[in-house]
Amino acid sequence: MPIALRIEQLNKHFANGKHALRGIDLTVHAGEMVALIGASGSGKSTLLRHVAGLVVADGDSHSLVEVDGRCVQQGGRIHRDIRKVRSQVGFVFQQFNLVDRLPVMMNVLVGMLHRTPRWRGWLRVFRPHERALALEALARVGIADCHAQRASTLSGGQQQRAAIARTLVQGAKVVLADEPIASLDPESSRKVMDILARINREDGSTVIVSLHQVDVAIKYCPRVVALHQGRVVYDGPSADLTPALLRELYGVQADEILGAALPQAPATAPVQQPAHGWVQPLAQAA
Numbered sequence: 001m002p003i004a005l006r007i008e009q010l011n012k013h014f015a016n017g018k019h020a021l022r023g024i025d026l027t028v029h030a031g032e033m034v035a036l037i038g039a040s041g042s043g044k045s046t047l048l049r050h051v052a053g054l055v056v057a058d059g060d061s062h063s064l065v066e067v068d069g070r071c072v073q074q075g076g077r078i079h080r081d082i083r084k085v086r087s088q089v090g091f092v093f094q095q096f097n098l099v100d101r102l103p104v105m106m107n108v109l110v111g112m113l114h115r116t117p118r119w120r121g122w123l124r125v126f127r128p129h130e131r132a133l134a135l136e137a138l139a140r141v142g143i144a145d146c147h148a149q150r151a152s153t154l155s156g157g158q159q160q161r162a163a164i165a166r167t168l169v170q171g172a173k174v175v176l177a178d179e180p181i182a183s184l185d186p187e188s189s190r191k192v193m194d195i196l197a198r199i200n201r202e203d204g205s206t207v208i209v210s211l212h213q214v215d216v217a218i219k220y221c222p223r224v225v226a227l228h229q230g231r232v233v234y235d236g237p238s239a240d241l242t243p244a245l246l247r248e249l250y251g252v253q254a255d256e257i258l259g260a261a262l263p264q265a266p267a268t269a270p271v272q273q274p275a276h277g278w279v280q281p282l283a284q285a286a
């Protein structure tokens with residue numbers, strides 16, 4: 001399988017001195033569905049934003065981020081052809097990032113702007129076949145009947161599905177979803193996760209989704225990457241992520257990411273080390 005995402009030696013200090021990412025190395029193959037988990041502040045959003053080229057790594061580093069073989073940023077500098085790479089990367093935000101006052105259809109058509117002449121984007125002139133594609137994308141996410149409504153009139157779950165439809169018309173090979181279900185009710189969350197899984201399965205898109213709760217990650221993603229204080233502390237099969245291992249990796253923070261669905265293991269339960277995947281026990285990572 002070709003490599004969809006390559007991250008090497010990624011370090012990030014913010015201006016306030018916060019060391020948000022610490023030596024991240026990560027390779028994701030095309031067609032994988034990967035969950036990024038970790039407690040609040042562990043660096044999930046920061047990592048995804050580096051992949052999309054929205055945040056730049058430390059300037060003095062030897063860092064590299066490549067998507068689909070193309071450089072996003074290297075050594076703390078965004079690549080000059082970033083627009084080409086960005087067209088391959090769909091970003092789904094926790095807060096949907098739709099334009100409230102515009103119709104749903106127009107919000108979805110925005111995903112096509114990278115391949116339409118600029119004047120058409122300004123004047124919002126889209127061809128019938130482009131509108132048909134947008135409608136098809138809305139049908140795939142189950143909200144075609146809402147296409148003429150203003151985005152602000154949709155429920156949170158519907159807005160998130162519209163945001164996913166936007167990545168569909170974009171033709172993104174890699175979909176980054178940053179806590180896409182964090183502000184949704186359980187039923188809307190299930191629908192959004194089902195849609196992401198379908199895009200991965202049916203279109204072969206690579207999906208990297210950051211999630212707060214490990215039960216959702218295990219249900220939908222064969223591979224989990226766990227962050228703790230800006231480091232990867234686990235990278236392996238989701239099936240091997242037992243509550244006991246999570247407690248070993250996260251200590252008192254484990255309950256935040258365990259979610260309600262997993263049985264509570266006694267804190268003293270022996271930890272089964274998986275055959276592979278356990279990157280660095282917390283005690284050694286500190």
Ligand SMILES: Nc1ncnc2c1ncn2[C@@H]1O[C@H](COP(=O)(O)OP(=O)(O)OP(=O)(O)O)[C@@H](O)[C@H]1O
Nearest residue numbers: 014016018020038039040041042043044045046047
């Ligand atoms: N622009 C910024 N300036 C300073 N510090 C930042 C900035 N963005 C993020 N941070 C800090 O970097 C760390 C990682 O933040 P990040 O948002 O990536 O975590 P997260 O795992 O996505 O958290 P959450 O699950 O709460 O969204 C946090 O300590 C956060 O406060």
